Every structure is written in structure tokens, then in C-alpha cells.
Amino acid sequence: MAKKKEAKKQENTSNEFQGYVRWFWKLFLGGILAVVMLFLLASWGVFGELPDYTVLENPKTNLATEIISSDGKTLGKFYFNDNRTPVSFDELPKNLVDALVATEDARFYEHSGIDARGTLRALVYLGGKGGASTISQQLARQLFVGVRSKGLDKYTQKVKEWIIATKLERQYTKEEIIAMYFNIYDFGNNADGIRSASSIYFNREPDELDIKESAMLVGMFKNSSLYNPRPHKNPVGTKNRRNVVLNQMAKYNFITEKTSDSLKALDLGLRYSPQSHRDGIATYFRAYLDGFVKDWIKNNPKPDGEKYNLYGDGLKIYTTIDSRMQTHAENAVEKHMPRLQAEFDNQNTPERNATAPFLELSKSDVEALMQRGMRQSERWRVMKKAGKTDKEIIASFDKETAMSIFSWKGEIDTIMKPMDSMRYYKKFLHPGMMSMDPLTGHVKAWVGGMNYRHFQYDHVKQGKRQVGSTFKPFVYATAIDQLHLSPCYKMPRSQITIEAMKFGNPNPWTPKNADGDYAGELTLEAGLAGSVNTITARLMDKVGPQPVIDLVKKLGVESEIPAVPSIGLGTADISVYEMVAAYATFANQGVYTKPVMVTHIEDKNGTVLYQFTPESRDVISEETAYVTVKLLEGVTRSGSGARLRRTWMPKTGPYPEIITGYPYEFTNPIAGKTGTTQNQSDGWFMGMVPNLVTGVWVGAEDRATHFRSISYGQGASMALPIWGMYMRSCYEDEELEISKDDFIVPKKLTIQVNCATYDSGDEEADPSEEIPDELDF
Structure with missing residues (x-):
């Protein structure tokens, strides 16, 4: 039982x-x-749409358009929200890849998208000993899934990540997945992708990152908002997170413990370089480029008929700007302009000038000028668009408001009436500068102003101002071309009245010399070196204004120029852009070459979409061009440009170098010309060496804002110092290969240019031979 x-x-x-x-x-x-x-x-x-293979092959990401300098540097980018420029795996340093694998997915090269061991561990410990997301899964989430979900959706999202991760592993190599992961991540502060992040946080290209920099950026993958290295954010937390990455690298034998410990003791080494449309290098040039490319896009659709997206298609714009020369140009402006502005402010205090910063204006004139400025302002435009009445808008200009204003010592946060801020900004002197290779037409530097964030008006191509005596070489060149004159030819410096009726102008013209000296006679070389007005007037009387205008038009000047004799002294308004191209013709042996800013444009795959076509034309003979250059060399030997040869620094006054010149110590041939308008509102200097022509203008927004005296208000004080400092920096940078040679002498030179041997028996016309009173023109 x-x-x-x-x-x-x-x-x-x-x-x-x-x-x-x-x-x-x-x-x-x-x-x-x-x-x-x-x-x-x-x-x-x-549980939601999954990407098919066509989408997996071409993941949709917004790619910024990259602006690339002639020396291969990124000048800036065009983008709306995503400042992203992709890089290939080969452009990533080994230490950066090692840091990622050690921290995010140690068995990355062993699995096929899902780490079984990691997943099991996460299930057993409910995530207490780390998550199970592989690099491929994290990439899947970034590309196709989105932000982390909560509740039941959290699990369905994970399933979608697994599916997409395995598809990615079949579609791409491990190296391509890593590159995509680095390219897609948002590192904060407009740093989309590793290319932007390395540039913004360390001012480097990705392949230049060292171990500790790589570790910091990889550490930011955990949470770029939390681990933000900027001083006012979370530098301590970011450093701690970086050190965790270094520990992981040592744990998996990518670096030694000793190396890890030594690197953990170092600071972050941040070199924060923000990137935005209003910050960085060549901001004014980039603004010009924005319009240039948009115009090109209008007329050049994609093969399927759609328009290119400047801000999302990842175009590459290859420019002629040299980043080194651009930096030298901006540095020269930043060094000279604060000193010039300080002297201007010293001379135009309210005590010394009741209508400061304006001169020669009554209070009623100033009031009218400010009223015009108010109606032309951005504030007026925005408020008018918002439906405000004129009365409401005008009242707003007298209400104090918080604002950030420009100063040469940095931005100032203040409370000010908009009308007072307008007057404050009216006092500032502005620069415009362009540098160009005369042979190729390649523009090497473009400085349209001093701070694009506060002053968007471009003084290179957009602005046009009276050019003063920098126009005189065009008169001389016309006379040399038509009359075959030598620089040694002498003319009286006495006063002359031109009966302008023969030129279609009813008013007689009697120019005056700045120094009031009308005695004796001068060679053409001395006349141009001293910028003697009566010598220029006599030449103008012989050739007439229309041939001069015809020459200037052939030299690329599109600005309107009236056919009157007084244009010889520079009364016409012309841009820096036009003047540089015109002067470059003299340096280029009489051949005009249209300025070039963009060499070619590529799409994101490297396909060339645009290739520039050079535009050039013969304008004057090699001989005429060379003789004009020799005349301009005289300006820097004995004229207003002679301070470029100075080898010492004066001791008197707070900024004596503005007037007397910095110790530039140039000894090589330089052709140049200063220019000053009658009331000292515009200062110019045009300077040339055989392979570089540079023009500089300085002046205020309103011509009623200017220096009282010629000492500070002349081109030699306002503009020439910028040229001198720029060229000195260019010469010190030997890689640029800026010429110190003589200008090329024509093979057939029939005009005598050496005045020391002018009377030595050379077989040419007597320099005192009568010039015909009139020419047929």
C-alpha cells in the first residue's frame, strides 16, 4: 500500500x-x-514608418554650404539650422575613433548592430550597469527614430532602433558608420557634426585634434547641452566627463594609464571660435557671396529641375580669398582704426564742436540729417512692417531701451534712446579694403567694414565715395597714351582757367593747389608725386574729359562720371572694388582683368557645377601702363607715400604714427597714390607691387563727419597706414610670395622714364616741345 x-x-x-x-x-x-x-x-x-533601402543609402540631413579659401581653409558656411559639413572616415584621427569605441561601444567591431552581451546585461540589471545601445543603434536613433520616447513607446522605439541598426550594418562598413555618427551629432553652439565642433571648440580641423580634445568631444555625446565646455556653461562637468573617456581609453588599452593620468590633469584647452553669419573671418565678403550664389542658383537648376538649396544642399564654394592675407588685412584695420577713431573723438567733443560729430552743419541741418537716418533705419522698416504709424515709430526713437553697442574695446551693454544710438554711430570712421592679383584677377582680401555684427554696409563694392587724387593717374595715363609724354616732361604749376564750354560745360574752372604754390614748373613725375592740381588741370585741358572717361570705363569703372574737367581731381564717386581693378591694369601691362571671387562650385559629391571664365581685355599699351607705374613709384619715393620708407617711430603725441607713419621700412619698388577729398571726409590709398594691388578707403557714414585739418584727414594718414601694416605682414609671411621685384619693363620702351639721363642725348622728342592745344576726341 x-x-x-x-x-x-x-x-x-x-x-x-x-x-x-x-x-x-x-x-x-x-x-x-x-x-x-x-x-x-x-x-x-x-509602430511607425521605417526607412527603406533607398533612404538608408542616402540619409536626409541638412548640409551647410562651405566657403573655402584659396589656401584650403573654411572661411565660413551658409546654413539655417544645421551648420554641418561631413567628413570621411579617413579625415578622422585614430585617437578620436578610439575614444568613441572605448566609451560608447567596446565591441563595435564584433557585433552586427546589436550587442547581445550588452543587451542581456541591461535586461538582467535593468540598465543599472549601463545601456545596451551600440553605435549603430545610436546612429539609427539620430538619423531615423528621433528623441528618446517614454512609456510603451520606449520599447517599440528600441525595436525600431535594432531593426534599423542591423540594416545599417548590412548597408555600410564599420568605418562609414563611425563617420556618419560623428557627422550627424549636434555638439551645441552651432557645432553640428565633428567638422564644425572641432573648429568651433578648438579652431582645428578634425584630423588635427589631439587625445584630450578628442576625449572632450566624445564625452559630449552623452549630453552636449549638459557637458558644454564654455566658461559660463559647465566646464568643470565637461572636464570630468572628458576624464571618464580617458579612463575608458586606458581600460581598453588605447592609451596607457600613465598617459591617461597626465592628460586628466590638463585643462580643456578650449579655443572657442563661434561660427555665425555675422562672426568669424571675411564676414563682408561672405555677405557678398551670399548674393552671388543666390543669383547663380536662380539660373542654374538641378538636373531634375529643382533649385539648389544654399543652406541645406552641402555645396562647396571655392573662392580666391587667401585666409592668411584676409587675416593680415583685418588685423591691419583693427590696429589702425581704433587709433584714428580715438584722435577723431578727441577733436570732436561736444565742448569743441557743438554739432559733434558733424562739421560745417547747423543744428537744423543736423536735425534734418538725423530725421532722414531715422526713416532709413532698420527699426523704422521693421515697425512699419508691423503696422505701426509714423507717430508711434518716431516716439519709439526717444524711449530708452536696452541694447548692445559697438566700441573698439568690445561690445557695451547699455540703456540708450535709439536716436542717441544713431548719433553715437554717426561718429565712427569706417574702412573699405580690397586686395587683388592683377594678372589673374583673383581677389585675395576683402574688408568691407570693421564689424559686420553692427555695421552691415559693405564699403568695398556697395559703397561709392569721391576718390580724390587717386583719380589723377587716369588723366596722366590718357595724356601719356595720346601725347607720348615722358615722366620727365615739365609743365608750369601756375594757375590755369579752363574755358569749359569747349567740353560742353558753361562754367569756367580754376583749380587751386593745396599748398598755394604756383611758382616755377614741375616734371610730370613731381607733379603727380606732389599731387599738384594745376599740373593735372593742364593735362586735362589738353586731352579733354571724355577720353579720360572712356579710358576709365575700359578699366572697369561702371560708376557715372560727368564729362567735366573737374573730374581730374577726383570728384566722381567710385567704389574700392572698381578702383582696385582699374589700377591693376597698370600693374598688368595694360590688360584689364575682371576681379574674380569664385573659382568653382561643387555639389556635396564633388561634381563641379560652376567654373569661372576669365574676362580680360587690352586697354592701353604696355608702354603707357609702365610709364604710369613709374609715375606712381615717384609718389612713394618723394610724395605723400614716402612715409612708407620710414625706418623709425616718432615719439611725440599719443598717436604720432597716424600722421608721420609707422616704421614700415619698405625698400622695394612700390607704385601708389593717396587721395583726399576737399573737406577731408574721404581718405584713399592705392598701392601696387607687381603681383598685388590693394586699395584702401576710410571715411565716415556721412560726409559731414570728418577731420578739421588735412594733417589727420588726408589719405596718407587715414588709409595709407592700413596698407602699410597689411603689406608688412604679407611680406613677413614668406609663403605668400608677395613680390619685391621691379615692375616688368616693356621690350619696346620709347618713352624716357629716367629723368637723371633725360638730357643725355637720347633720341626722342624734346621734353619742352609744344603740346598741341587740343586733340580730336
């Missing part, structure tokens, strides 16, 4: 165990079936 009970008990136990086994297999198989069904449902799109 006992045996039967025992057998029955064992049978029941066996049945019970078999029941557990059956339940186990049911649960196990059911679980597998559920997982399979979950994956099938997810792949069928039940």
Missing part, C-alpha cells in the same frame, strides 16, 4: 515537473514568437 502511494506521488511529481517543462517551453517559444512578431510588426510599419 505504501509502495503504491509512493509510486503515485512520484508519478504526480513527474507529471507536475513535465507540466512545468511544458509551460517553460510554451513561455520560451511564445516569448520568441512574440519577439519575432514584434520585429515583424515593426518592420511592417505598425
Whole structure:
């Protein structure tokens, strides 16, 4: 009986165990079936659409258009929200890849998108010992899934990540996945992708990053908003997170413990360089380029007929700007302009000038000028667009408001009436500068102002101002071309009245010399070097204004120039852009070459979409061009440009170098010309060496804002110092290969240019020979 009970008990136990086994297999198989069904449902799109293979092959990301200098540097980018420029795996340094693998996915090269060990560990410990997301899964989330979900969606999102991750692993190599991961991540502060991040945080290209820099950027993958290295954000937390990455690199033997410990003791080494449309290098040039490319896009659609997106298609714009020369130009402006402005402010205090900063204006004139400025302002435009009445807008200009204003010592946060801020900004002197290779037409530097964030008006191409005596070489060149004159030819410096009726102008014109000296005679070389007005007037009387205008037009000047004799003294308004191109013709042996800013444009795949076509034309003979250059060399030897030869620094006054010149110590041939308008509102200097022509203008927004005296208000004080400092920096940078040679002498030179041997028996016309009173023109 006992045996039967025992057998029955064992049978029941066996049945019970078999029941557990059956339940186990049911649960196990059911679980597998559920997982399979979950994956099938997810792949069928039940939990949301999944990308197909065509999308996987071309993930949709907004790519910034990159502006590239002639020396291969990134000048800036065009973008709306995503400042992203992709890089290939080959452009990533090994230490950066090692840091990523060690921190985010140590078995990255072993799995196929899902790390089974990591997933099991996460399930057992409920995520307490780290998550299970592989690099491929994180990339899937960044590209196709989106931000982390909560609740039930959290699990369906994870399933979608797994599916997409495995598809990515089949579609791409491990190296391509890593590159995509670095390119897609938002590192904050407009640093979209590793290219922008390395530039913004360390002012480097990705392949230049060292171990500690790489570790910091990889550490930001955890949370770039939290681990933000900027001083007012979280530099301590960012450093701690960086050190965690260094520990991981040592743990997986990518670096030694000793190296890890030494690097952890170092600071972040941040070199924060913000990138925005109003910050960085060549801001005014980039603003010009924005319009240039948009115009090109209008007329050059994609093969499918759609228009290119300047801010999202990842175009590459290859420019002629040299980043080194651009930096030298901006540095020269930043060094000279604060000193010039300080002297101007010193001379135009309210105590010394009741209508400061304006001169020669009555209070009613100033009031009218400010009223015009108010109606032309951005504030007026915005408020008018918002439906405000004129009365409401005018009232707003007298209400104090918080604002950030420009100063040469940095931005100032203040509270000010908009009308007062307008007057404050009217006092500032502005620069415009362009540098160009005369042979190729390649523009090497473009400084349209001193601070694009506060002053968007471009004084290179947009602005046009009276050019003063920098126009005189065009008169001389016309006379040389038509009359075959030598620089040694002498003319009286006495006053002359031109009966302008013969030129279609009813008013006679009697120019005056700045120094009031009308005695004796001068060679053309001395006349141009001293910028003697009566010598220029006599030449103008012989050739007439229309041939001069015809020449100037052939030299690329499009500005309107009236056919009157007084244009010879520079009354016409012309841009820096036009003047540089015109002067470059003299340096280029009489051949005009249209300025070039863009060499070619590529799409994101490297396909060339645009290639520039050079535009050039013969304007004057090689001989005429060379003789004009020799005349301009005289300006820097004995004229207003002679301070470029100075080898010492004066000691008197707070800024004596403005008037007397910095110690530039130039000894090489330089052709140049200063220019000053009658009331000292515009100062110019045009300077040339054989392979570089540079023009500089300085003046205020309103011509009523100017220096009282010629000492500070002349081109030699306002503009020439910028040229001198720029060229000195260019010469010190030997890689630029800026010429110190003589200008090329024509093979057939019939005009005598050496005045020391002018009367030595050379077989040419007597320099005192009568010039005909009129020419047919």
C-alpha cells in the first residue's frame, strides 16, 4: 500500500515537473514568437514608418554650404539650422575613433548592430550597469527614430532602433558608420557634426585634434547641452566627463594609464571660435557671396529641375580669398582704426564742436540729417512692417531701451534712446579694403567694414565715395597714351582757367593747389608725386574729359562720371572694388582683368557645377601702363607715400604714427597714390607691387563727419597706414610670395622714364616741345 502511494506521488511529481517543462517551453517559444512578431510588426510599419533601402543609402540631413579659401581653409558656411559639413572616415584621427569605441561601444567591431552581451546585461540589471545601445543603434536613433520616447513607446522605439541598426550594418562598413555618427551629432553652439565642433571648440580641423580634445568631444555625446565646455556653461562637468573617456581609453588599452593620468590633469584647452553669419573671418565678403550664389542658383537648376538649396544642399564654394592675407588685412584695420577713431573723438567733443560729430552743419541741418537716418533705419522698416504709424515709430526713437553697442574695446551693454544710438554711430570712421592679383584677377582680401555684427554696409563694392587724387593717374595715363609724354616732361604749376564750354560745360574752372604754390614748373613725375592740381588741370585741358572717361570705363569703372574737367581731381564717386581693378591694369601691362571671387562650385559629391571664365581685355599699351607705374613709384619715393620708407617711430603725441607713419621700412619698388577729398571726409590709398594691388578707403557714414585739418584727414594718414601694416605682414609671411621685384619693363620702351639721363642725348622728342592745344576726341 505504501509502495503504491509512493509510486503515485512520484508519478504526480513527474507529471507536475513535465507540466512545468511544458509551460517553460510554451513561455520560451511564445516569448520568441512574440519577439519575432514584434520585429515583424515593426518592420511592417505598425509602430511607425521605417526607412527603406533607398533612404538608408542616402540619409536626409541638412548640409551647410562651405566657403573655402584659396589656401584650403573654411572661411565660413551658409546654413539655417544645421551648420554641418561631413567628413570621411579617413579625415578622422585614430585617437578620436578610439575614444568613441572605448566609451560608447567596446565591441563595435564584433557585433552586427546589436550587442547581445550588452543587451542581456541591461535586461538582467535593468540598465543599472549601463545601456545596451551600440553605435549603430545610436546612429539609427539620430538619423531615423528621433528623441528618446517614454512609456510603451520606449520599447517599440528600441525595436525600431535594432531593426534599423542591423540594416545599417548590412548597408555600410564599420568605418562609414563611425563617420556618419560623428557627422550627424549636434555638439551645441552651432557645432553640428565633428567638422564644425572641432573648429568651433578648438579652431582645428578634425584630423588635427589631439587625445584630450578628442576625449572632450566624445564625452559630449552623452549630453552636449549638459557637458558644454564654455566658461559660463559647465566646464568643470565637461572636464570630468572628458576624464571618464580617458579612463575608458586606458581600460581598453588605447592609451596607457600613465598617459591617461597626465592628460586628466590638463585643462580643456578650449579655443572657442563661434561660427555665425555675422562672426568669424571675411564676414563682408561672405555677405557678398551670399548674393552671388543666390543669383547663380536662380539660373542654374538641378538636373531634375529643382533649385539648389544654399543652406541645406552641402555645396562647396571655392573662392580666391587667401585666409592668411584676409587675416593680415583685418588685423591691419583693427590696429589702425581704433587709433584714428580715438584722435577723431578727441577733436570732436561736444565742448569743441557743438554739432559733434558733424562739421560745417547747423543744428537744423543736423536735425534734418538725423530725421532722414531715422526713416532709413532698420527699426523704422521693421515697425512699419508691423503696422505701426509714423507717430508711434518716431516716439519709439526717444524711449530708452536696452541694447548692445559697438566700441573698439568690445561690445557695451547699455540703456540708450535709439536716436542717441544713431548719433553715437554717426561718429565712427569706417574702412573699405580690397586686395587683388592683377594678372589673374583673383581677389585675395576683402574688408568691407570693421564689424559686420553692427555695421552691415559693405564699403568695398556697395559703397561709392569721391576718390580724390587717386583719380589723377587716369588723366596722366590718357595724356601719356595720346601725347607720348615722358615722366620727365615739365609743365608750369601756375594757375590755369579752363574755358569749359569747349567740353560742353558753361562754367569756367580754376583749380587751386593745396599748398598755394604756383611758382616755377614741375616734371610730370613731381607733379603727380606732389599731387599738384594745376599740373593735372593742364593735362586735362589738353586731352579733354571724355577720353579720360572712356579710358576709365575700359578699366572697369561702371560708376557715372560727368564729362567735366573737374573730374581730374577726383570728384566722381567710385567704389574700392572698381578702383582696385582699374589700377591693376597698370600693374598688368595694360590688360584689364575682371576681379574674380569664385573659382568653382561643387555639389556635396564633388561634381563641379560652376567654373569661372576669365574676362580680360587690352586697354592701353604696355608702354603707357609702365610709364604710369613709374609715375606712381615717384609718389612713394618723394610724395605723400614716402612715409612708407620710414625706418623709425616718432615719439611725440599719443598717436604720432597716424600722421608721420609707422616704421614700415619698405625698400622695394612700390607704385601708389593717396587721395583726399576737399573737406577731408574721404581718405584713399592705392598701392601696387607687381603681383598685388590693394586699395584702401576710410571715411565716415556721412560726409559731414570728418577731420578739421588735412594733417589727420588726408589719405596718407587715414588709409595709407592700413596698407602699410597689411603689406608688412604679407611680406613677413614668406609663403605668400608677395613680390619685391621691379615692375616688368616693356621690350619696346620709347618713352624716357629716367629723368637723371633725360638730357643725355637720347633720341626722342624734346621734353619742352609744344603740346598741341587740343586733340580730336
